[in-house]
Amino acid sequence: MNTSSRIRLSEFAVEALVRVAGFSTIGFVLLIFLFLLREGIPVFLQVPLDNLFGTRWYPTFDFFGTLPLILGSLLITFSAIVIALPLGVAAAVFVREVAPNWAREILKPMIEVLAGIPSVVLGFFGMSLVAPLIRTTLGVPTGLTAFTGALILAYMALPTLISVAEDALDSVPKSYRDASLAMGATQWQTIWRVVVPAARSGILTAVMLGMGRAIGETMAVMMVTGNAARMPTTLDSLFRPVRTMTATVAAEMGEVAQGSTHYHALFGIGIILFLITFLINLAAASAIFQKRRRGGLR
C-alpha cells in the first residue's frame, strides 16, 4: 500500500506542476500588461491628451505627439503587406498545388531559413546593401526610407504568411478540386477560381498574423527607415525617412532618465503596441479557433 500511495502522490505532484506551467502563460501576459501600465500610465496623467496625440514628437521640448510614430508604423506595415501578400499567396499556391516534389523540397527549407535569420542581420543587410541600391535607382537623397523598411518587413512577414496560407489551401477539401476538374476546368482555373476563393478567409488570417509580425518588428526597421519623426502625410512619404513606434522605444529608452516623463512616454508607446498586437492576434486567433471547430482552416 505504501508504494501505491507514493504513486498517487507523485501523480498529484506532476499534474500540479504541469498545471502551474500551463497557467503561467496567462500570468505572464497579465504581468507584462501590468508592468507596462505601471510604468506607462503616468504619461497619460502628466501630458495632456492633445499633446500626446499631437503631430510633433520632440521629447526634449516636451512634445510627446505619438501620431507621426503611429502613422509611420502603419505606413510601413501596410506597404509591407501590399508587397508580401501577392508574393506569399503565389508562393503558397505554388508549393501546395503546382510544384513538383524537388521544388517543394528546396522551397520549404529556404522559407524556414528566412524565418530563422535574426532581425538585426536583415537590418544590417538592408542598411549596407539595399539602402544604397534604393538611393541610386530612385534618385532620392537617402536610401533609408519607409519603402526600404517595407521591403525588408515584407520578407520578414513572408514565412508566417506563407505557412498560414498553405494551411488554408491544404484544408480546402479535395472534392472541390475533383468537381472542378471533372467539369472540364484546367488545373489553373481550378486553383484561381475554386481553391483560392475557398481559402480566402484563411488567407485573411495569414495576412493579419503577418501584419502583427510586421508592426512589432523593431531592429530591422530601426536600422533601415532613417528614423525621422515626421508626419507621413505627403504622397512621397513612402520614399522619405519615417519613424515607427518600435524604433522610437528601442532608440530612446537607453538615453532617458528613469522616472522622467519621456521614460513614461516610451512605456506609453509600449502600451499602444501591446494593445494593437493583442487585438490583431485576438482576431486572428478567434478566426483560427472557429475554423478548427468547424473542421479545417478555410
Add this chain to the structure above:
Amino acid sequence: MMLGILAHKPANMNTARRYAVQRLGFGVLILASLLVVAPILFVIGAIIARGVGAINWEFLTAMPRDGMKAGGIFPAIVGTLLLTLGTALVAIPFGVGGAIYLAEYARDTWLTRAIRLAIVNLAGIPSVVYGLFGLGLFVLFLGFGTSIVAGSLTLAIMTLPVIISTSEEALRSVPVEFRTVSASLGGTRWQGIRNIVLPQALPGIITGVILGLLRAGGETAPILFTVAAFFLPRLPQSPLDQTMALPYHLYVISTQVPGMPAEIQYGTALVLLALVLSLNVVATVIRSYFRRKRQW
C-alpha cells in the same frame, strides 16, 4: 457556391487558349516563388562573401581592441551562449511542462481556452515590448539590474510560446493507442506519459526547443535595456553581470560607431548567421530523421 464560380466562365474560351492561360498563370507562380527565394540566397551569399575574410582564430577568440575596430568578438559570442543557456534553463521546464498539461491533462474548458489565447498573444507581443517589460519587472522592480539573469528571464518568456506550441504538437502526434495500452497494463497516467509518450515525442520537442532558443539567441530588442553592454572587453563574472551579445554587438558596430571597418561588420553578421543557421539545420535534420524512422 462553387457552381456559381464556374458559371462565370466565358463560353468562348477554347481549349488551346485555356491552356495558354494556365501556362501563363504557372509562370507567374514560379516567378513569385523565385522572388521569394532569390533574396534569401542573396542575403546569405553576400554576408558570406564579404564576411569570410574577417573570420580567423583571433576574431573568434580575442577581446575587441581600439574601440572595437580591431581584435575579436569573443565576449559577444560567450555572452550570446550564456544568454541562450539561461533562457533554456527557464523556458524548457515551463514550456515542456505547459505543453504536457495542454496535450495530456487539460480538458476543453474556458480556462484552457484562456491559456491558448495567452500563448497566441505572447507569441504576438513585439520584441521591444518584451524589452520594456524586462526593464520594468526584472531590472528595476526585482532589482536584478542590467544582468544576464534579467535578460535570460525576458528572453525565456518570449520563447515560451514557440516551445509550448511545437511540444504540444509533438505530444499530440503520438497516437492515443500508446496511452490506452499503457493504461491497460496498469500504468498510471504519468507513467504512461513518462515512459511511452514523452520518448516518442522527444525528437519533435527537441526540434521545437532548438528553434525557440535560436530565436532567443538572435534577438536584439529584448536585451537592449535588460542585459546588453555596449563595450565590455572582459567575460561576465557572475549571472548578475552585464555582457556583450552578438546581435546587439552587430547593431552597435553598424550604427553607433563611425568609421567601423565593413569587414568586421560583415564578419560579425556572418558569425551570428552561421550560429543560427547551423542550429536551424540541426533541428530540421532531427525532425526529418525521426519522422522517417518512426513506425506509426
